[in-house]
Amino acid sequence: MSDALLDIAGLSCAYGQSDVLWDIDLLLPRGKVMALIGRNGVGKTTLLHAIMGTRPAKTGRILFDGTDISALPPHKRAKAGVGFVPQGRHIFPQLTVMENLETGLSASGDRSNTKHGIPQHIFDLFPKLYDIRNRAGGFLSGGEQQQLAIGRALAGRPTLLLLDEPTEGIQPNVVQQIEAALVHVRDTLGMTILLVEQYLDFVWRFADNYSAMQNGRILQQGRIADAPASDVAHFIQI
Amino acid sequence: MDATLFLNQLFNGFSVASLYLLASLGLALSFGLMRVINMAHGEMLMLGGYLAWMTLLVVPGAAGIILAIPVAFVGAAAMGGLIQSTLIRRLSARPLDTLLATWGVSLILQQGARDLFGAVGVEVRAPDWLSGSIALAGVTIPSARIFIIAVAVLVLGSLALLLLRSRIGLLVRAVNQDRMMAAATGIDVKRVDFTIFCLGAGIAGLAGVMLALLGPVTPNVGQSYIIPAFLVVVMGGLGSIVGTTAAAAILGLFSALAQIFVDVSVAQMLLLVFVVLFIQVRPQGVIAVRTRALDV
Numbered sequence: 001m002s003d004a005l006l007d008i009a010g011l012s013c014a015y016g017q018s019d020v021l022w023d024i025d026l027l028l029p030r031g032k033v034m035a036l037i038g039r040n041g042v043g044k045t046t047l048l049h050a051i052m053g054t055r056p057a058k059t060g061r062i063l064f065d066g067t068d069i070s071a072l073p074p075h076k077r078a079k080a081g082v083g084f085v086p087q088g089r090h091i092f093p094q095l096t097v098m099e100n101l102e103t104g105l106s107a108s109g110d111r112s113n114t115k116h117g118i119p120q121h122i123f124d125l126f127p128k129l130y131d132i133r134n135r136a137g138g139f140l141s142g143g144e145q146q147q148l149a150i151g152r153a154l155a156g157r158p159t160l161l162l163l164d165e166p167t168e169g170i171q172p173n174v175v176q177q178i179e180a181a182l183v184h185v186r187d188t189l190g191m192t193i194l195l196v197e198q199y200l201d202f203v204w205r206f207a208d209n210y211s212a213m214q215n216g217r218i219l220q221q222g223r224i225a226d227a228p229a230s231d232v233a234h235f236i237q238i
Numbered sequence: 239m240d241a242t243l244f245l246n247q248l249f250n251g252f253s254v255a256s257l258y259l260l261a262s263l264g265l266a267l268s269f270g271l272m273r274v275i276n277m278a279h280g281e282m283l284m285l286g287g288y289l290a291w292m293t294l295l296v297v298p299g300a301a302g303i304i305l306a307i308p309v310a311f312v313g314a315a316a317m318g319g320l321i322q323s324t325l326i327r328r329l330s331a332r333p334l335d336t337l338l339a340t341w342g343v344s345l346i347l348q349q350g351a352r353d354l355f356g357a358v359g360v361e362v363r364a365p366d367w368l369s370g371s372i373a374l375a376g377v378t379i380p381s382a383r384i385f386i387i388a389v390a391v392l393v394l395g396s397l398a399l400l401l402l403r404s405r406i407g408l409l410v411r412a413v414n415q416d417r418m419m420a421a422a423t424g425i426d427v428k429r430v431d432f433t434i435f436c437l438g439a440g441i442a443g444l445a446g447v448m449l450a451l452l453g454p455v456t457p458n459v460g461q462s463y464i465i466p467a468f469l470v471v472v473m474g475g476l477g478s479i480v481g482t483t484a485a486a487a488i489l490g491l492f493s494a495l496a497q498i499f500v501d502v503s504v505a506q507m508l509l510l511v512f513v514v515l516f517i518q519v520r521p522q523g524v525i526a527v528r529t530r531a532l533d534v
Contacts, residue, residue, distance in 0.1 A: 054418050078424035090419035092412050103412045107424025156424055 004063075005030045005160055005192045006051070011060030013043070013050050020046050021216045024060070028160070033186055033193040035203040035224070038213035038235050044196040045087050047213075048162045051194070052084045053077045065159065078107035083158025087165050087196070089149040093138030097129055100137050100152050107156030121189075122151040125181050143174030150181065154189075161185070163195045167202060175202075182206065198236060204229045245377045247494045253383035255490025256390030259483060260445035262467035262474075263397065264318075264438025266482040269471060271414050271434050274326055274333060277340040279467065280460025281347035282439045285317055286310035286446020287455035288351060291360045300365040303447075307389075310443040318439020322432055330431075344460075351457035359454030368451060382451045389448060393441060394483060401479065410434055466493075469513045475523025484524045489513070 006028035013021035021043045028034050036044045049055035051062060053074035062070040069077050078084070092100050101118045123130045126147040132140065140148065146166055153161060166182065167175045179202060185191050186206070197203050203210065204224055212220040212235040220232065265279050290306035297305055321343055329336045364382055371380045401407035413420040413430045421427050449459060470489055474481035492512055496505040517523075 052422050054422055073426075073428075074418075074421035075424050075426045078422060084419075084422040086419065086422065090416050090422075092415045092419065094415055095408070095411060099408055099411075102408060103420065103423045103425065105424075106409070152423060 003030050004028060005065055006194070007063040008051070009061055009063075011047075011050060011062065012058040013046050013055060014058050019058075019216065021050065021057075024218055026211060026218065028192055028194060029209075030192055031190050032209060033195060033207040035207035035210045036194065036196045036213060037198070037200070037203065037210055037232060042213045043216040044213055045164055048084070048086070048164050048194065048196060051077075051162060052082060054084075075106070078156055078158075081107075081157075081159035083107070083153035083156050083161045085146075085149045085153050085161065085163045085166060087168065089142075089145045091137035091140065091145045091148055091152075093136065095137055096134050097137060097140070097148055098133040100148055101129070101155050104152040104155030107158070118151075118155055119157075122154050125154075125184060126151055143170045143178070146170055146174075146178055147181070150178070150185075154185070159192060161191050161193045163193060163197075165196055165198065167197065167199050175199075179206065200229045200233065200236065242376050243498060244495075245375070247498050248491070249377065249379055249383070251491035251494030252487075253386050253490075254494050255487045256387045257445060257448060257463065258466050258470050258490050259390050259486035260393060260441055260448060261463045262470040262482055262486060263393070263479070264440075264442045265467055266471045266474060266479065267438040268431075268435050270478070271410065272326070272330060272431050274330065274336045275340070276321070276326065276435075277337060277464075278321060278344040278347060279340075279439070279442055280464030281344050281351075282314040282318060282442035282460070283446040283449060283463055284347070284351060284455070284457065284460040286314050286443030287362075287450040287459055288355060288360070288446075289313045289443065290447040290450045291362050291455055294362055298363075300367060303365055303368065303451075306447050306450075307444060310447045311440040312443075314443020314446065315436040315440030318442075319432060319436040321439075322435040326435070327428065327431070348457045348460075355457070357457065359456035359459070361454050362450040364451050386448045386451065389444070393444065397441075397479065406430075406433065466509070469509070473513055473516055473523055475525040478523070478525040481523050481525030488524075 004027045006026070008024055008026040011021060011024040012019060024047060036047065038044055046055055050057045053069070053072060057070060060070065061068055064077070064080055064082065067080070069080060072080070092103065095103070098118070101122065105117060128144060129147055129151055132144065137145065137148065150166070166178055170178065183206065186193060195203070195207060207224050209223055210221065210232060211218045212232050214235060220235070261283060264282065265276065268274060268276060289310040293306040293309045294302040321340065325339050325343065326336055329339055368382045368385055371378050372384065401410060409420070409425050409430050412423070412425060413427050417427055445463070449455065449463070466489060470482060470485045473489065474485035489509060493505050493509050496508050500508065
């Protein structure tokens with residue numbers, strides 16, 4: 001088995017007649033953080049959905065941990081170890097915080113203690129979630145929802161975490177908290193992370209590698225350590 | 239106005255509401271989850287009615303009626319499962335085709351019943367304890383109607399427990415609120431769809447047993463209940479169980495109380511007018527869901 005946790009080759013995706021991803025090749029080394037950067041509408045979110053299986057791919061194959069998952073429905077990919085924190089967070093609005101976390105247990109396959117069997121480290125990471133555990137998801141602030149979305153993904157015990165714009169629309173002091181939590185997830189859980197993010201300062205502190213996208217293709221890839229953020233800023237600026 | 243007549247109709251209203259509720263819960267559940275309309279839902283009632291009749295042929299008397307309830311539930315649920323897995327699942331991306339295809343299924347099932355059991359209805363003989371009546375404050379209440387109300391309350395209570403307290407209920411609510419995210423958290427959404435569809439069909443089968451207590455079971459008995467059931471689902475807010483219950487109560491009481499002043503067919507017309515006006519004022523139905531998550 002190679003040391004790549006995720007190995008994508010020739011992936012294409014379309015919305016109806018219009019192609020949005022062309023021939024994507026992407027290698028995610030185990031235990032590393034890869035940042036996908038690029039302007040709005042270049043296909044970053046679509047790529048995450050194609051990996052999760054919530055958006056069908058037209059062509060290409062996705063090897064996850066050595067097995068081809070490209071024909072699997074999303075719930076089987078989740079069970080295989082793909083965790084998803086989507087853009088807009090997608091918290092179940094009428095479920096409580098606790099219930100939102102419990103849905104995440106579906107992926108872990110751990111049915112021994114499904115009622116409130118939430119791993120303690122999630123509450124250690126986000127103590128706030130325990131305090132508001134009985135509140136409906138739809139009434140949380142953006143920052144609380146983001147913490148819940150990350151906690152819900154972690155409840156499934158993933159080996160790969162897909163994070164779509166975790167700092168989007170969140171007030172600055174909460175961004176710091178989320179960043180600290182993600183650093184913790186990266187370092188103590190050894191999680192492999194594919195991150196979509198526009199906030200380059202955060203990307204340069206957090207990620208190991210980057211892939212810059214434009215018009216549905218990956219144009220440039222590299223190690224964060226080798227490139228100053230200014231080298232890729234033109235992929236984001238309008 | 240005569241107080242006895244009013245009380246009588248009030249009670250009738252609740253029993254009609256109970257039937258509407260049992261007939262529409264399945265529709266509301268599957269519409270809420272899958273956004274598909276099953277035109278063959280009425281035939282699940284019909285199937286339940288015939289299954290009750292057949293059960294009573296084998297086991298007559300009180301035990302038969304009690305036995306008929308699980309038989310009709312399981313039979314209708316199995317038929318629902320068959321329709322869902324062979325037809326609705328494959329057409330799920332095309333709601334209009336689902337409408338047409340399930341209408342076809344409805345016609346096939348009606349004709350099938352006509353060929354098997356004849357065009358004339360079959361009569362279920364209710365056991366003695368259900369064919370009597372109870373006098374209460376000058377009002378005579380048929381026992382069968384009390385039984386129907388009790389069954390509806392029991393079904394509603396069990397369903398609420400299932401949805402709010404069980405693991406499968408949690409999964410159903412998650413799929414209902416955000417299908418994409420539910421799949422991404424590891425929930426097998428197609429299996430949840432299938433389970434709920436079977437459950438909804440089973441409840442309709444149960445409603446069929448109740449219909450059989452009130453009158454003959456005919457091949458098109460489902461047709462006379464499917465329209466009010468659709469009205470209930472629309473008025474209830476498309477898929478909300480609380481809304482469906484409230485709408486069933488409102489419409490059941492409305493139609494029974496209207497019959498104090500006008501005859502049955504005018505009452506039916508007034509019912510339609512009432513729903514149309516209600517939807518004009520409150521297009522979102524009795525229960526509307528509003529949280530800030532929806533405006534993300």
